[in-house]
Amino acid sequence: MFQKQKRVKLYGKKLKKLNHDIFERDNHRCIVCGKYVDDSHKFHHEPCGQEKSDIISGGVVLCDNCHYARHNTDKLKLIKTKCEEYLRDLYG
Template structure:
């Protein structure tokens, strides 16, 4: 039998603090286009939540609303995802 992996999913105050930490780490700028992101905008998960992304600093990055939309809904979203992964790997040295 394959053991089930427990994903990290936060809510409430813990999720709010995590979102603030991502915003601070990324200096309130989109990691794709460097545009200012309004405080309170939810960070993007990379890998996507549906692909195993978790609520932790190493899996989240700030994207402006336009880039976030493109990441999920356009062909160029693949390129944006690669850029976000590269950014996060420089911060956390992901082993993929």
């Protein structure tokens, strides 16, 4: 039987450092379209929803347009898959 992973919820300086580290790792570029994104934006959790966790292997940089599309358009599955594959390539 698989044990459910415990969610990590960070606040304050720890969350700010995680955000900075994710933006540095992704070169401040949206992983979908390559557009520059400054780190005043918050990283995108993948997976999102109840399974999200504040860990480096669970966050990616998305521009506003791709983030909107990830949640609200017919590109949802395409962007979700791209995020998952990107993180899997980095972290296994």
